[in-house]
Amino acid sequence: xxxxxxxxxxxxxxxxxxxxxxxxxxxxxxxxxxxxxxxxxxxxxxxxxxxxxxxxxxxxxxxxxxxxxxxxxxxxxxxxxxxxxxxxxxxxxxxxxxxxxxxxxxxxxxxxxxxxxxxxxxxxxxxxxxxxxxxxxxxxxxxxxxxxxxxxxxxxxxxxxxxxxxxxxxxxxxxxxxxxxxxxxxxxxxxxxxxxxxxxxxxxxxxxxxxxxxxxxxxxxxxx
Amino acid sequence: xxxxxxxxxxxxxxxxxxxxxxxxxxxxxxxxxxxxxxxxxxxxxxxxxxxxxxxxxxxxxxxxxxxxxxxxxxxxxxxxxxxxxxxxxxxxxxxxxxxxxxxxxxxxxxxxxxxxxxxxxxxxxxxxxxxxxxxxxxxxxxxxxxxxxxxxxxxxxxxxxxxxxxxxxxxxxxxxxxxxxxxxxxxxxxxxxxxxxxxxxxxxxxxxxxxxxxxxxxxxxxxxxxxxxxxxxxxxx
Numbered sequence: 001x002x003x004x005x006x007x008x009x010x011x012x013x014x015x016x017x018x019x020x021x022x023x024x025x026x027x028x029x030x031x032x033x034x035x036x037x038x039x040x041x042x043x044x045x046x047x048x049x050x051x052x053x054x055x056x057x058x059x060x061x062x063x064x065x066x067x068x069x070x071x072x073x074x075x076x077x078x079x080x081x082x083x084x085x086x087x088x089x090x091x092x093x094x095x096x097x098x099x100x101x102x103x104x105x106x107x108x109x110x111x112x113x114x115x116x117x118x119x120x121x122x123x124x125x126x127x128x129x130x131x132x133x134x135x136x137x138x139x140x141x142x143x144x145x146x147x148x149x150x151x152x153x154x155x156x157x158x159x160x161x162x163x164x165x166x167x168x169x170x171x172x173x174x175x176x177x178x179x180x181x182x183x184x185x186x187x188x189x190x191x192x193x194x195x196x197x198x199x200x201x202x203x204x205x206x207x208x209x210x211x212x213x214x215x216x217x218x219x220x221x222x223x224x
Numbered sequence: 225x226x227x228x229x230x231x232x233x234x235x236x237x238x239x240x241x242x243x244x245x246x247x248x249x250x251x252x253x254x255x256x257x258x259x260x261x262x263x264x265x266x267x268x269x270x271x272x273x274x275x276x277x278x279x280x281x282x283x284x285x286x287x288x289x290x291x292x293x294x295x296x297x298x299x300x301x302x303x304x305x306x307x308x309x310x311x312x313x314x315x316x317x318x319x320x321x322x323x324x325x326x327x328x329x330x331x332x333x334x335x336x337x338x339x340x341x342x343x344x345x346x347x348x349x350x351x352x353x354x355x356x357x358x359x360x361x362x363x364x365x366x367x368x369x370x371x372x373x374x375x376x377x378x379x380x381x382x383x384x385x386x387x388x389x390x391x392x393x394x395x396x397x398x399x400x401x402x403x404x405x406x407x408x409x410x411x412x413x414x415x416x417x418x419x420x421x422x423x424x425x426x427x428x429x430x431x432x433x434x435x436x437x438x439x440x441x442x443x444x445x446x447x448x449x450x451x452x453x454x455x456x457x458x459x460x461x
Contacts, residue, residue, distance in 0.1 A: 027311040029240050031427055031449045032419045034401040035252075037386060039332040041324045041350040049280065056279040076254040084336065090273055090394050100272035100393070116274040118281075141265035149269050153399060156251020158242040158418065160399065162261075164269075179264045211255045223261045224236075 038155040040086055042120070050119035052089055052131035055112065062112035065094025065132030069204045070148065070165065070193065073125045077212040081125025085154035089117050089129050091147065096135030130202075136173055145173035145180065151224075152209060161221045165207045166192045179222070187220050236452070240424035246414050248376030273394030281320045281390065283354035288325075288347070288365035297347035299328030299366030301442040304402070304430065307359040308389055310453025315359025316396065319451070322388040323363055324350040330369030330381075341371065364442065370409055382409035382416075389449060396451040403429045404445065 046057045053061035061067065070089075074082040092098055097109040119127040134146040145166055152161040166174050174180055180188050193205035209219045244252040264270070274280075289297045304323075308316040326332050326349065331341035333348045347366065355361050365385070373379045382403055389398040403410050410416060410429065419425050433444030 028309060028313055028450045029424060029427065030236060030311060030452050031398055031400050032241050032424050033399055034242065034386075034415055034428075036388070036399055037401075038336055039324065039326075039334040040386075041334065041348075043348065043350060044281075044322060044324075044352070046282075054280075059279075076251070078254075080254075082255060088397075090269065092269060098268060098272040100268075100275060102271045103268055114274060114280060116277065116280065137268060139267040141267045144267055144269065147269065149394065151394075151397070154251070154255055156244075156249060156253075156255040158244055158246075158252065158415075160397070161257070179267065182262045182264045212253075212257055215259060218257055218259055220259065221257055221261045222264045 033159040035155055035158050036086060036153045038084060040084060040120070040153070045118070045120060050117050050127075050129050052091060052115055052117040052129060053113055055114050059112070061130070062093070062110050062132065064110050064113065065135075067202045068131060068133050069199060069202055070129040070131060070207060071196070071204060072127060072193075072207040072209060074121045074127060074152065074154070074209045075125055075211065075213075079210065079213065081123070082121060082154055082211060083123055083125060085121040085125070085127070085152055085157075087119045087121070087127050087129070088151045088153070088160075089119070089131070090149045091115050091131065091134040092137060094132045094135050096137035096144075096146070133167065133169075136170070139178070142178035143173065143176055145170050145177040147177070147179070150207075150209075152211070157211075160224060161211065162224045163209070163219055163221050164191060165205075167205060168192055168195060182222075183220050186216065190217075190220055237421070239421040240419065240427075242415065242418040243420060244418065246418050248373065248379050248414060270394065273392065273396070274390075275392045276318050277320050277390050278318065278354050281322070281352060283320060283352050285351045286353040286361075286363050288323075288349055288351045288363060290364070291346040291348065295346040297327070297366045298344050299347070299369075301364070302367050302445055303362060303364050303438075303440075303442050304385065304445045304447060305360065305362035306430075306447040306449065308355050308361065308391065309359055309448060309450050310391075310396070311450060312453060314453070315355070315357070316391045316451055316453075317355055317357050317359060318392065319355040319359070319361075319396070320352065320390040321355060321361040322350070322352045322390075323365075323385050325365065325368040325385045326371060328366055328369050330371030339371065339374070341369070367404065367443075370407075379414055380409050380412070382407045382413050387449065389451060391451045396453065398449060398451050400449065401428065402447045405429050405432055
């Protein structure tokens, strides 16, 4: 294969890298994960990246649902701040729908809501997301309470850490949530955000993540 | 209680993924939970994810070697291309591919990197593009230098490029590093060696395109990556 300038397809047609012993129709092996390391570029972050309710930096946040903020600290062993961690969040819209083929009501999902955002932690380990209060939904595994899925990336985290945040408004729904119920009962409150004083008329919830700590304090994570 | 849950995820082979802790890398201890992760049922929020992030994470920054008109970075000019595939070998179209790397002297343009290796005023070292219909991406850049990891007992990172790939859906996410073929430091690198399976280690090493096949004054490298695909996301009944 040859190329003739910028954007040329150099080396097109290479066979995928796979173990030599792979059977003809066996699935390819997913590429091994690595840490983001200490130097994930801050220049990757634009204003609004941490706002799940905006489709882009310029777009206005969706008008559907209650605007809320999700703030907290990411802490490592010894409750020291985890600096330059990257958090990625994903959630349903205010009515509990996803713009994705796996949602039978995807056509009804809020077209002005992205549901994804990315935030990084500052020198104190603080992060902030802006979003709307997610809706719950019925799933074959059971009724899901309103929640936000969060993945944590940082230097030394070789594979992302996945957890889920719930809200104190929905105690009954939380008690029935099939994912929260995977945890032993004493650990469940660790995944429920706590109310904080309002900011600029928006409700604020705090969710601190302790990546490594005492059993009764360490944030529960889920298999990815 | 967690053992009766349906195991909906196609189990990922642990031998093909890094194992921690890693000697001389203290953060792999400080940031690794003591408790094993809980298995959860896979519901809609775990199966779905953003289908297209190109409005949020803007692509179009695929030339790291040129900071502006006449501002060429110092180093060996290279082109790194490849395909993003799912586990069935199908191309992943519209994936966001982000890269970042050290300059030719092994220093990052990042305030946290305070080593004495020189900065290159014409090299920031990060880029972002979007895969085409064949799942293909490509970047012009310079070959990064090796660098010693502070306080690690003389562990040097081999030249490498960081990759962050965001495919359609939360499961189609990959953060990894690409290495260069024939680098003596590869065999000593503690991150590569943290993956037990040697074939999986080799999957992280790019292939050099024979120079006779490159029509331009750069060296070509090809690197494909495999995201979790259909096997991780069974259709809902």
